[in-house]
Each structure stands twice: as C-alpha cells, then as structure tokens.
Amino acid sequence: MQNIAIWSEEFGAATDEPILLIMGSMSQGILWPDELVGRLTAGGRRVIRYDHRDTGRSDTVDFAAQPYTWEDIKNDVYRVMDAHGLDSAHLVGHSAGGLLAQLIAVEAPERVRSLTVIAASPLGGGEGQVLLRALTGQPQPEGSLPEPSAEFVDFFRALMVAPPAEDRRGVIDGMIAEQRVLHGTGLPFDEDAARRLQERVFDRARDLSAVANHRLAAAAGPDFEPVGVLDRVKAPTLVIEGSHEPVKPGHGAIIAERIPGARLLIVDGMGHTLPAETHRELADAILTHTAG
Structure with missing residues (x-):
C-alpha cells in the first residue's frame, strides 16, 4: 500500500448518521460548499469531506517515481472511512466522485448505507472516451453517452493550446473562467464568490500543478470502470443532475435507469457546480x- 497521507475533516456528532462526501477528479474537498455541509450537519448528519491525493492538503507525489491508478484513488475512499472508524457510510459523490461511489456500491455493498450521485456519468459508460472525441472533433459512435455542451468543448479546446499563466492572479483568473463554464447558463454566475473559492483552493494547495497526476493515473492502469454492473447496486440510490449540466447532460437519467429503484432529481438551473442557490434543495x- 502506498504511504500517502489524505487530509480530511468532519462535522457533526459522532453518533449521527455518517455522510462521506467524495469530490470529483482534480478537485479539493472544499468544493463541497461550507453552507451545504452546514445544512447537512444541522440536519443531524456526521459529515466528512477530504482532499484526494495530489490535491489540497493531501500528499502530492512524484508520479514518475510513484505512479498510481484510479484504483488507488478509489481505495483512498476506504482509507478515509477506516480512519474515521466507519464500517459503512452514506456515500455522496460529485462528478468523478460519483463514479467512485458507484464502484464502491458495486464491489463493497456492505460499506454503503445509501448512494447519492451528483453530476456524474454512469459507471462503465465510457465518459472519458466521449470527452476525448468531443475535444478532438471525432464523431461519437451510436449509443455513446451524450457529449458536453458546445461552450464546454470550445473552452477546453482553447485551454489546451493557451500558454500557462505565470502568476497567482493569472492562475486564479483561469480557474474562475473554468468555473464559469462549468457553472452553466441556468443561474447567474457570482464572480466574487467564485474568486473567494478559487483563492482558497490556490492558497491551501501543497502543489496546485499536482492535480494533473489524476489524468496520468487514468492512463497508468486498466480502466477501473466495469461495464454492465450497475444492476448490482443494492444501496438506495438518489441521482441528481442540473437542468443546465454542461459536461454530462442527460447522464443522470441513464444512471437512474440502470440502478434498480434509483430516483432521479433534476435541480432547476444547476450546471456542473454547486452554487448557493441550490444548497437548500440539495x-x-x-x-x-x-x-435511514
């Protein structure tokens, strides 16, 4: 086992029902908004959020010397649960965190009290290939997942050829621009709030560039997404998608269709982020x- 320290924090009483929040690829745990965490805690939940390896305050690695795969990132979820003394928990995953939560619900059902998947793709759906084809202008084969919005594709195509920012302000401006695209067009974009968040992300990172290792991890090992297994999920499942999701539009309905008994909630105006207007409903x- 790799000796990598994972930063986490918890809120609420130790006797409350535990919720483990799993954020998406290359994302710190603080992208679970404080207000949303506070509402869950006030509702009688013990809430835990954490930074993936190579993000935030968790350890960063020299990937060439210490490579890892998304299986390792998935196994970090178990490590966080174990560190907090949890044999099982309610898993709430956002984006790639939703993929991790789906896989754990399949392979270790005894550890999952319930499953909530937000802004995610179905396990085994080939999300990465759909995104790659969209960004490179390749046609999508029949039966592929719906592809991202044109605004998302245009932004990331331009980002791939843009020179990197060289100072803190430039990096944060770029992070805000990305957040604006992920936010979608359904709700007003609060640039001041976005700046506060991205400044916090920048300042608490051990090495902000280390998040790129998550992309390397995807290529370093076998695909960690088994196909055709979602009908094996036994945990009560809630699937949440924004009505203006720019990255994975319609993917939530596919997850809900494939998991027996799953319920789908469409949050009006929400894109791929978790803005203040959605916290109460979420x-x-x-x-x-x-x-329970």
Missing part, C-alpha cells in the same frame, strides 16, 4: 435520502 434531498 441538502433537503440528501437529508431525506439518508434518513
């Missing part, structure tokens, strides 16, 4: 779903 839905 918290209420998660609290109801994890009520």
Whole structure:
C-alpha cells in the first residue's frame, strides 16, 4: 500500500448518521460548499469531506517515481472511512466522485448505507472516451453517452493550446473562467464568490500543478470502470443532475435507469457546480435520502 497521507475533516456528532462526501477528479474537498455541509450537519448528519491525493492538503507525489491508478484513488475512499472508524457510510459523490461511489456500491455493498450521485456519468459508460472525441472533433459512435455542451468543448479546446499563466492572479483568473463554464447558463454566475473559492483552493494547495497526476493515473492502469454492473447496486440510490449540466447532460437519467429503484432529481438551473442557490434543495434531498 502506498504511504500517502489524505487530509480530511468532519462535522457533526459522532453518533449521527455518517455522510462521506467524495469530490470529483482534480478537485479539493472544499468544493463541497461550507453552507451545504452546514445544512447537512444541522440536519443531524456526521459529515466528512477530504482532499484526494495530489490535491489540497493531501500528499502530492512524484508520479514518475510513484505512479498510481484510479484504483488507488478509489481505495483512498476506504482509507478515509477506516480512519474515521466507519464500517459503512452514506456515500455522496460529485462528478468523478460519483463514479467512485458507484464502484464502491458495486464491489463493497456492505460499506454503503445509501448512494447519492451528483453530476456524474454512469459507471462503465465510457465518459472519458466521449470527452476525448468531443475535444478532438471525432464523431461519437451510436449509443455513446451524450457529449458536453458546445461552450464546454470550445473552452477546453482553447485551454489546451493557451500558454500557462505565470502568476497567482493569472492562475486564479483561469480557474474562475473554468468555473464559469462549468457553472452553466441556468443561474447567474457570482464572480466574487467564485474568486473567494478559487483563492482558497490556490492558497491551501501543497502543489496546485499536482492535480494533473489524476489524468496520468487514468492512463497508468486498466480502466477501473466495469461495464454492465450497475444492476448490482443494492444501496438506495438518489441521482441528481442540473437542468443546465454542461459536461454530462442527460447522464443522470441513464444512471437512474440502470440502478434498480434509483430516483432521479433534476435541480432547476444547476450546471456542473454547486452554487448557493441550490444548497437548500440539495441538502433537503440528501437529508431525506439518508434518513435511514
């Protein structure tokens, strides 16, 4: 086992129902908004969030000397649960965190009290290939997942050829521009709030560039997404998608269709991020779903 320290924090009483929040690829745990965490805690939940390896305050690695795969990133979820003394928990995953949560619900059902998947793709759906084809202008084969919005594709195509920013302000400006695209067009974009968040992300990172190792991890090992297994999920499942999702539009409905008994919630105006306007609805839905 790799000796990598994972930063985490928890809120609420140790006797409350535990919720483990799993953020997406290359993302720090603080992207789970404080207000949303507070609403869950006030609703009687013990809430844990953490930084993936190579993000935030968790350890960063020299990937060439110490390579890892997404299987290792997935196994970090178990390590966080074990560190907090949890045999099982309610898993809430966002984006790639939703993929991790789906896989754990398949391979270790005894550790999952309930499953909530937000802004994610279905396990085994080939999301990475869909994104790559969209960014490189290749046609999508029949039966592929719906591809990202044109605005998302245009932004990331331009980003791939743009020179990197050289100072803190430039890096943060770029992070805000990315957040604006991920936010989608359904709700007003609060640039001041976005700047506060991205400044916090920048300042607490051990090495902001280390997040790129998550892309290397995807190529370093076998695909960690088994195909055709979602019907094996036994945990009560809630799937949440924004009505203006720019990255994975319609993917939530596919997840809900493939997991027996899953319920789909469409949050009006939400894109791929978790803005303040959605916190009450998200918290209420998660609290109801994890009520036991």
